[in-house]
């Protein structure tokens with residue numbers, strides 16, 4: 470079998486004739502596709518998936534470039550999880566390539582493992598001092614622990630202070646400023662805690678039990694996930710054009726906080742479930758202003774050599790305008806005579822054509838801004854928000870798959 474695809478023209482031609490689906494899912498990333506599959510299979514619902522991009526897979530979409538390298542169009546994605554349920558669930562739709570991602574920081578021309586770990590200390594300090602630091606770290610936090618840099622910086626011990634200052638200056642400060650336009654103290658602590666100092670000699674970027682890459686790529690995984698007789702996928706179609714909302718008060722102005730009371734699908738009342746994984750501000754015509762995001766520009770380069778980097782990703786923490794370079798053939802294991810790399814340049818999101826909102830900027834003000842949008846939908850029992858955009862937060866892929874499975878459990 471293969472996925473039932475409609476393009477925008479086919480959809481427009483058919484939408485008058487075909488019966489409304491039981492479920493409308495907006496977005497064909499992990500959040501939308503997992504819920505779509507579950508409702509189609511477990512509840513035997515007919516599901517229409519609307520995707521505004523010309524492809525499925527959301528931000529994990531990958532494709533073969535002109536040189537045959539499997540590249541990730543929206544930034545490198547490495548799968549890792551501690552959830553057996555998520556791993557087993559996705560394993561129904563893909564086999565895995567065993568891959569343990571490694572990242573190094575280029576610190577003044579030297580490659581140092583990131584997260585900064587006991588090996589990194591030995592590469593950065595002279596032998597006697599490094600040994601003292603290693604012992605002190607293990608005594609203070611215990612072997613195997615993960616220490617957020619902000620916590621390490623609060624240590625009074627002079628040796629640990631020296632270590633914290635070095636890591637802060639050389640690994641976090643420049644990178645965070647480039648990535649967020651802010652210092653590490655100004656970003657939410659959950660952001661810097663994502664890359665802690667690791668009290669271990671493990672040079673892998675992730676320590677999760679299950680790690681790897683989908684053997685034939687993410688797009689192939691999604692092709693299998695969405696391949697179900699009850700699912701129709703319509704790409705190139707912005708749901709904002711066909712999903713609209715009514716309030717009980719006919720005189721309400723579009724800038725107001727009056728909650729919606731009904732969903733219209735193609736201008737007709739829709740009582741089925743709507744799973745929405747896109748941004749809420751966009752769905753409401755930005756009536757309270759844009760939710761702030763950081764975006765990224767990517768530059769791809771193909772080079773006539775087997776490898777240019779020592780491992781999957783190099784972070785540029787003290788130099789360059791880009792934050793990091795990823796070399797895809799490390800991730801995919803492809804044996805080619807060419808290689809493709811991707812440089813990442815962070816920038817602010819201004820909703821320009823072609824720009825993608827990548828990272829929600831987490832702080833109290835933005836949270837309240839998001840909650841104001843969310844409150845508009847509070848009266849709609851059949852409208853469900855799930856996903857990194859719809860929930861205005863950061864999710865790893867495994868977290869969003871888990872969250873989508875839990876929503877499907879509720880709805881089934």
Ligand SMILES: Cc1cc2nc3c(=O)[nH]c(=O)nc-3n(C[C@H](O)[C@H](O)[C@H](O)COP(=O)(O)OP(=O)(O)OC[C@H]3O[C@@H](n4cnc5c(N)ncnc54)[C@H](O)[C@@H]3O)c2cc1C
Nearest residue numbers: 496498499500521527528544546547708747856857865866
């Ligand atoms: C640069 C980068 C690297 C990352 N690397 C990793 C990694 O290595 N490992 C990891 O676990 N996680 C990683 N992540 C996180 C991962 O991308 C997310 O967990 C995942 O994409 C979330 O899935 P989603 O379905 O919520 O969102 P998305 O994948 O963004 O899917 C949402 C979809 O909805 C569509 N959509 C939005 N609005 C509409 C509309 N109005 N109509 C129709 N369609 C619409 C969008 O086009 C999109 O396809 C990374 C994130 C970034 C930004």
